Amino acid sequence: MAIRQKTLLAIATTLVGLNAVLYIVSSTLVLRNATNAEEQYMQRSVNAALSVLNQHQKVFVDRWSDWGIWDDPYQFLQDRNPDFVENNLQDAYLANKVNLVVFADRTGHLLFAKSFTPSQRQGQEIAPELRRRLVLGDLLLTASSATPNSRTGIVMLPEGPMLIAAFASLNSAAQGPKRGTILWGRYLNSAELSQLAKSLNLALTVHRWDDPHLPSDFVQARQALLASQAIEPIVVKPLSERAIAGYTLLRDVDHQPVLLLRVENQRVIYQKGQRALKYLIGICLIVGLIFGGLTLLLLERLVLRRLTYLNHEVASIGSRGDLTSRICMSGKDELSHLTESINAMLQALEQHEQQQQQIQAALQEAKEIAELAREQSESLLLNILPQVIADQLKRDHSVPPTYFPTVTILFADIVGFTALATQMSPTELVDILGSIFSTFDRLTEQHGLEKIKTIGDAYMVVGGLPVPRSDHAEAIAQMALDMQREIAHFQLEGYGALELRIGINTGPVVAGVIGIKKFIYDLWGDTVNVASRMESQGLPGKIQVTAATYSYLKEKYTLQERGTMMVKGRGEMTTYWLTGVPANLLLEGDRLT
Numbered sequence: 001m002a003i004r005q006k007t008l009l010a011i012a013t014t015l016v017g018l019n020a021v022l023y024i025v026s027s028t029l030v031l032r033n034a035t036n037a038e039e040q041y042m043q044r045s046v047n048a049a050l051s052v053l054n055q056h057q058k059v060f061v062d063r064w065s066d067w068g069i070w071d072d073p074y075q076f077l078q079d080r081n082p083d084f085v086e087n088n089l090q091d092a093y094l095a096n097k098v099n100l101v102v103f104a105d106r107t108g109h110l111l112f113a114k115s116f117t118p119s120q121r122q123g124q125e126i127a128p129e130l131r132r133r134l135v136l137g138d139l140l141l142t143a144s145s146a147t148p149n150s151r152t153g154i155v156m157l158p159e160g161p162m163l164i165a166a167f168a169s170l171n172s173a174a175q176g177p178k179r180g181t182i183l184w185g186r187y188l189n190s191a192e193l194s195q196l197a198k199s200l201n202l203a204l205t206v207h208r209w210d211d212p213h214l215p216s217d218f219v220q221a222r223q224a225l226l227a228s229q230a231i232e233p234i235v236v237k238p239l240s241e242r243a244i245a246g247y248t249l250l251r252d253v254d255h256q257p258v259l260l261l262r263v264e265n266q267r268v269i270y271q272k273g274q275r276a277l278k279y280l281i282g283i284c285l286i287v288g289l290i291f292g293g294l295t296l297l298l299l300e301r302l303v304l305r306r307l308t309y310l311n312h313e314v315a316s317i318g319s320r321g322d323l324t325s326r327i328c329m330s331g332k333d334e335l336s337h338l339t340e341s342i343n344a345m346l347q348a349l350e351q352h353e354q355q356q357q358q359i360q361a362a363l364q365e366a367k368e369i370a371e372l373a374r375e376q377s378e379s380l381l382l383n384i385l386p387q388v389i390a391d392q393l394k395r396d397h398s399v400p401p402t403y404f405p406t407v408t409i410l411f412a413d414i415v416g417f418t419a420l421a422t423q424m425s426p427t428e429l430v431d432i433l434g435s436i437f438s439t440f441d442r443l444t445e446q447h448g449l450e451k452i453k454t455i456g457d458a459y460m461v462v463g464g465l466p467v468p469r470s471d472h473a474e475a476i477a478q479m480a481l482d483m484q485r486e487i488a489h490f491q492l493e494g495y496g497a498l499e500l501r502i503g504i505n506t507g508p509v510v511a512g513v514i515g516i517k518k519f520i521y522d523l524w525g526d527t528v529n530v531a532s533r534m535e536s537q538g539l540p541g542k543i544q545v546t547a548a549t550y551s552y553l554k555e556k557y558t559l560q561e562r563g564t565m566m567v568k569g570r571g572e573m574t575t576y577w578l579t580g581v582p583a584n585l586l587l588e589g590d591r592l593t
Contacts (some may be wrong), residue, residue: 034273068167502533
């Protein structure tokens with residue numbers, strides 16, 4: 001390519017580069033400001049939607065709050081006079097206003113309880129899922145003076161979210177003693193949401209927080225909301241070039257997330273910013289073309305002709321291969337200095353060739369050292385993280401948290417190990433733990449499970465991630481039985497055989513690698529907490545499983561119901577002992593002799 005063509009190309013490239021830089025700067029200033037403005041607008045829109053929802057709830061609560069300080073229901077909760085029901089709680093009246101009515105005395109006994117649906121205008125029996133929550137301390141208020149006189153909010157039911165307003169029954173002077181609870185409920189259905197959206201002139205969409213079939217944008221918003229530290233987090237995400245949405249969560253009466261709310265709007269501000277940016281780029285292109293032409297004309301007269309001569313002389317020396325030749329050019333500008341530099345370069349070429357050979361040898365040696373270091377680094381990473389996670393971390397430089405709908409988690413703890421540790425030297429303690437956990441590691445690899453971590457004398461393993469598998473519960477169950485068998489082989493002088501306390505639970509988790517140093521693949525979620533409770537509230541030598549895990553194992557393993565027990569953070573739960581595999585399912589090599 002001729003020097004003039006290169007110059008023209010350089011000017012064109014410079015013009016394009018300047019416009020690219022201008023576009024980047026303009027995008028940073030204009031589009032960022034537009035994005036920030038529309039994000040603030042969407043946050044205000046989400047807050048407006050929340051305000052309307054709160055006002056809707058307040059209107060519902062205020063509508064029925066008078067019933068809590070009225071002599072008639074106060075007397076009814078004591079004498080159960082049927083005239084009160086006949087005069088005040090007729091189906092035709094209630095069906096148009098509420099979907100749930102409950103009158104319960106101070107002992108929690110339901111004196112009047114009916115539910116209504118839009119298709120059925122006569123009162124029906126309350127669904128079992130809701131009836132289980134109509135107990136003192138939950139939706140029913142206790143008679144204690146320390147208990148508030150009302151409880152309002154959202155309750156998630158299989159039929160959908162319901163606004164509830166529960167009031168302690170007092171007389172008309174708002175004095176006690178409390179004689180029970182009066183509870184009103186109304187479904188927060190699509191019709192009511194449509195009315196609220198119409199009042200805001202916005203598109204509102206609501207999904208259950210734990211819906212396993214959430215749209216992808218809701219899944220991303222849920223992860224962002226979980227990661228937020230704000231008290232009332234709001235996440236704003238563009239849906240397309242024309243639409244943007246704001247997301248927030250709605251909590252139930254227990255302050256737990258139950259609903260995801262999306263407020264959708266058009267990206268008017270962002271589109272205006274794009275149009276302004278296009279106008280600015282067009283003007284800059286026109287100005288750049290004018291100045292580019294003037295620059296090319298000046299370069300031809302002052303530079304290009306001399307460059308053509310210099311190019312001819314250098315080409316001539318190259319074709320002859322005569323390093324003793326020199327180029328002559330008068331003047332004291334940059335081109336004359338370049339000529340002097342070329343002459344000095346010709347003088348140093350032979351010495352440079354020798355240095356180049358030495359550099360090539362040093363580069364090859366450095367390449368071999370770097371390759372060895374890379375192999376060692378990959379080996380170390382695979383000892384810390386699963387293969388799939390390690391590959392993703394090397395490829396993407398991050399491992400975002402991943403939701404797994406169904407996995408099975410095992411926690412195991414050596415019974416009495418804290419007391420045993422006081423009787424052993426640190427070296428002996430580490431040796432015995434190393435032997436035990438090495439055995440467990442081999443079992444983990446044998447069953448295709450994933451070891452998560454060890455904490456002191458506790459061992460945590462999971463089935464069903466990072467690569468999902470359908471038999472995760474069976475693999476964990478067999479792992480637990482094998483661990484019980486293997487721990488019996490460890491005999492300590494003066495202590496006897498060691499025993500394990502094992503807990504297992506099945507359910508959804510979020511798994512991933514967090515932080516930028518000392519990577520660890522970890523799990524989060526209520527499923528992990530419940531599995532830990534199964535272990536801590538189990539018995540030595542026993543394997544305790546939840547009802548969720550029992551449903552996966554009952555056809556292939558023998559289990560014995562332990563009964564109902566109180567689990568911290570979850571309340572009453574039915575648990576089971578995993579005792580083994582039925583004899584008719586054992587392989588020939590696994591039968592006891």
